[in-house]
Amino acid sequence: NNNWPGVIEAYREFMPLKAGAAPITLQEGNTPLLPVPELAKKFNLDIELYLKYDGANPTGSFxxxxxxxxxxxxxxxxxxxxxxxxxxxxxxxxxxxxxxxxxxxxxxxxxxxxxxxxxxxxxxxxxxxxxxxxxxxxxxxxxxxxxxxxxxxxxxxxNPYRIEGQKSAAFEIVDALSAAPDILAIPVGNAGNITAYWQGFNEYFEAGRIREKPEMWGFEAEGAAAITYDRVIEKPETLATAIRIGNPASWEKAKNAARESGGLISSVTDAEILEAYKAIAATSGIFCEPASAASVAGLIKQARKGELANGSKVVAVLSGHGLKDPELALEEISPPKAVEADLNILLKEAGISK
Ligand code: F0G
CATH class of the missing domain: 3.40.50.1100 (Rossmann fold)
Incomplete structure (x- = not known):
């Protein structure tokens, strides 16, 4: 839609903005919801998997x-x-x-x-x-x-207006699929976004736009998994710095979202996050930041435990753009070497022959 006005105007009836207030907008929202069968296949997930790529927002995150x-x-x-x-x-x-x-x-x-x-x-x-x-x-x-x-x-x-705006991502998913997914997988840090999505699905449910709500599956980083372990983590640690949070502000709301929806809050290790981060980039063409990959890492983990039902329709939220953290990406690949500018050397290095 070339005339996308940003989430306030797009969902005006659901947005509690002060009457007469002029939206300050960068025309955020309307981000891709990409089917990624190759990614599902790579991890033997027998599901219908989509990525909600919120790294495509104007500043690169939800x-x-x-x-x-x-x-x-x-x-x-x-x-x-x-x-x-x-x-x-x-x-x-x-x-x-x-x-x-x-x-x-x-x-x-x-x-x-x-x-x-x-x-x-x-x-x-x-x-x-x-x-x-x-x-x-x-x-x-x-x-x-x-x-x-x-x-x-x-x-x-x-700030309650933050949550009100962020719920628009749930609306977009439903608008794109004409239904809610069975499962919404999402990274959890301060727990605002899982709260916002749950609110969004509930508002659409009450407005009669969906008949079923999804299970909310939230994933924390193992070294910062306060909700998972039900205790404040004094010194949270994870390479996914976006979710390096030991005392989430919306802790109770996240727990409620998981409980009311029949979902879960669990954790994934840095190794699991990195595995998903690289696989998403290599098979789907989407470069997300490490914290974002926690959603996909969580799905892989649940599937390995036999707890992801075949045939489920699943949306994994990719919350931020990979370019946010170029240093980590470069640490994860072997740095490219420099060679003489010569066609024969180029052919050899690229592994190309007739
Ligand atoms: N993914 C990314 C890329 C984030 O930046 C954040 C949070 C989350 C997931 C978790 O979302 O906090 O709503 O549970 N970033 C915050 C920040 C804390 O300061 O940028 P949450």
């Missing part, structure tokens, strides 16, 4: 869906500044939408644990970037305290 609403509302309320804690993607989206709205943006990130592309985005959009010598959970604690006491708008997913 955060744009929520940020358009949160920043539009902040602008309508006359807010002069927005702030967030972030593992990177929220900061990139806040910086972009803040720039578009002409609102000052402050982002608080864990030093040394945010992917290069995300830092570059926040910087180029002109956000004030504060790196703290601690992790995401501490950063979130600080910005919550700050916004409770100072006139700055919090744009983390604790």
């Amino acid at each position: 955060k744009d869906r929520g940020m358009t609403l949160a920043v539009s509302q902040a602008a309508a309320e006359g807010s002069k500044a927005i702030i967030c804690a972030s593992t990177g993607n929220t900061s990139a989206a806040a910086a972009a939408y803040g720039a578009r709205a002409g609102i000052e943006t402050i982002v608080v990130v864990p030093e040394g644990n945010i992917a290069l592309g995300k830092l570059a985005q926040a910087a180029i959009h002109g956000a004030k970037i504060i790196q703290i010598k601690d992790n995401f959970d501490k950063a979130l604690e600080l910005v919550k305290e700050l916004t409770d006491n100072y006139p700055v708008t919090l744009v983390n997913s604790l």
